[in-house]
Amino acid sequence: MSPTTPTSQSSCSSILRNQYQKVTSGFxxxxxxPPELWKAYLLKxxxxYAYFSFSLVFTLFLSNxxxxxxxxxxxxxxxxxxxITIFGLFTGTVIDNLGVATCLxxxxxLSFVTRLTLFLCTSRTVLLACTLVALPLGNCLGIPVLTVGIRRYTNEENRGFAFxxxxxxxxxxALVAGPLVDILTIYYNGGETEDVQDSSNDDEFEAEIVPSTWVMTTNRAIILSGVVANFFAVGVAFSVREIKVDASTKTQPPSDSAVVGTGNNNLSSSNSNDGSDDEGDGFPETATSNRSKIHAVKSFQPLTGSSFQILSETVRTPNFRRFLLVCLLTLNVRMVFRHLDGTLPKYMIREFGADTPKGLVYSINPALIIILVPIITAATTRVPPLVMIHYGTYVSAMSVFFLAFSTSVTACILFVITLSVGEALWSPRLYDFTMSVAQEGREGTYMALSSAPLFLAKLPVGFLSGVLLSRYCPEHLEEGEARHSKTMWWIIGLSTIVSPIMITVLWDYISSGDRGKSGDSGGIATRISTGERVLRDDDDIYFPNEEEDVEDSYQNRPLTTNISLPRVRGQEQHTLT
Structure with a gap:
């Protein structure tokens, strides 16, 4: 055995213990x-689940x-x-005006009623009304709102881990959705309605009732499961209060029995000082034991204003142009996640058969994200968000080329694994980047604008996916014909690699705000979601500011990890697509 082996093992063990300690301290x-934070997680x-299960079978539902x-x-x-993007641009200001609780x-x-209608309908007209009006509106009132809620229900010390x-x-x-799709596919195999005629060669889109009767199928069963999830979400949403954690109080260690906050200000309200909980914290002044177990909160008054006023203020904000450019530059690489939802399922069914485990392969992505995000973000907490975005997008973009070189289930698995590793590198830091530039009270507008590239990618990707599938991976083959699926993935891969290349080309401009400028002009990366940080000119590494003593922070409060929210892959919500 090499004499260096014990040292290496000790070092590895020390790193693992350190990462484990960071994660447990984060919890x-x-x-x-406050309870609202845990309600936000349950709603998420x-x-x-409702979003990803529907997204995975949406194109199959439309065809079958x-x-x-x-x-x-x-x-x-x-x-x-x-x-969802278009509605989101308008509802972002609605969120800022109405507040988190009302919008939820x-x-x-709206989402519950729409999904129930989709489950029951057989008319294309009703289908289009649901998918092109009601469902996008419900989606855009859920995706950014929960993100804003996380910010309101946390403080600077635990916000990064909370995200x-x-x-x-x-x-x-998403992980639960994948296997369930496969289970229901096997259970209902052969149960699709025979009354729906194959229209893969039809050029006309007829808005008429296609099925002669309603039949329970795999796709409808999956949609029904989303209806059930939405039903419970409605009940939880009506219990959410319009509050925020009082930033003037400090987090106490779990073992500290002291009351959070000082004096009579621990449970302050912006509207009253009488200790009532009409719309504030919900904890009476006499409940000292409860106050000692929960962060001090106060009611939050939405920062109202006209849509034009809110948008104009946002556009004039320093660094907004760089922020918007970064969102646009990640557009092409975000399209890969749309192909994961919209193209890969049909591709796998046509190349490998109807019973191919498309849901199981899909679930590799969320499974790896759950494992990798805490580890990677804990290990790279001092790396600026833009650096992680830069290199992570290269990894995600390269994933497509596994399918360009091989038509096999193994290639599909390698595609999803590599895509997931890249996502874990860059996607969390994109939302870290976004929330750090957002003004309090204007988070809804920023989240709507930052989500725009993700969902805007769906329109061209949806059309492109249909064209590529029909041309290179058609459902039916004439005698002597063959599929050319590799060509389809080459086209997708070459269009995706544009994102990281353009980030490299424009790096000097988009990273200009992260280079040690003083004060608020120091750039987005100088204010991250876990609290104020400064970026030193000499090494581009984050250090605590002068008001925060590192040794004292380790001794007197839980150590948190800068783990932030990435894509709503559709949301998702997903950040997520």
Whole structure:
């Protein structure tokens, strides 16, 4: 045995213990959080499951139940995502005006009614009304609102870990969705309605009732499971209060029995000082034991204003142009996640058979994200967000080329694994980047704008997916014909690699705000979601500011990890697509 082996093993063990301690300390830092934080996590899980299960079978649902060809199904899939963006640009200001609690109630009620209608409908007209109007509106009132809620329900010390856990919860929802799709596919195999005629060669889109009767199928069963998830989400949403954690109080260690806050200000309200909980913290002044176990909170008054005023203020904010450019530059690489939802399922069924484990392969992504995000973000907490975005997008973009070189289930698995590693590197830091530039009270507008590239990608990707599938991977082959799926993935791969290359080309401009400018002009990366940081000119590494003593922080409060929220892959919610 090499004499260096014990030292290496000791070093590795020390690193693992350190990372484990950071993660457990992160959970400890959330132990005193208000109930709204845990309700937000529950809502995120329910919403993520409903979203990802529907997204995975959406194009199949359009083709199997409503007789649409690949281009028609892909275009509607793309329009659904694009309309979430369009509605989101307007509802972002609505969120800022109405507040988190009200928007959650409206959004989840609307989503529940819409999903129930989709489950029952047989008319293309009703289908289009649901998927192009009601469902996008419900989605855009859920995706950014929960993210804003996480910010309101945490403080600077635990916010980074809270966002990371928020993202993990989203992926747990996606992880549950994948295997369930396979289970229901096997259970209902052969149960699709025979009355729907194959229209893969039809050029006309007829808005008429296609199936002669309603039949329970795999796709409808999956949608029904989303309806059930939405039903429970509605109940939870109506229990959420419009509050925020009082930033003037400090987090106490879990073992400290002292009351959080000082004097009579621990449970302050912006509207009153009488200790009532009409719309504030919900904890009476006499409940000292409760106050000692929970962060001090106060009611939050939304920062109201006209849509034009809010948007104009946002556009004039310093660094907004760089922020918007980064969102646009990641557009192409984000398209890969749309192909994961919209192209890969049909590709696998046509190349490997109807019973191929498409859901299981899909679930590799959320499973790896759950494991990798805490580890990678803990290990790279001092690396600027833009650096992680830069290199992570290269990894995600390269994943497509496994399918360009090989038509096999193994290639599909390698594609999803590599895509997931890249996502774990860059996607969490993109939302870290986004929330750090957002003004309090204007988070809804920023989240709407930052989500725009993700969902805007769906329109061209949906249409492109349909065109590529019909041309290179058609469902039916004439005698002597062959599929050319590798060509399809080459086209997708070459269009995706544009994102990281353009980030490299424009790096000097987009990273200019991270180079040690003083004060608020220091750039987005100088204010991350876990609290104020400064970026030193000589080494580009984050260090605590002068008001925070490192040794004291380790001794007197839980050590938290900068794990932040990445994509709503559709959300998701997913950040997520």
């Amino acid at each position: 400890s830092s959330l132990s005193n959080s 899980f329910l919403d993520s 139940e409503f007789g649409m060809n690949d281009i028609q199904a892909g275009t509607i899939y793309g329009a659904w995502g694009a309309l 109630r409206i959004g989840f009620v 990371g856990l928020f993202y993990v919860v989203m992926n747990i929802g």
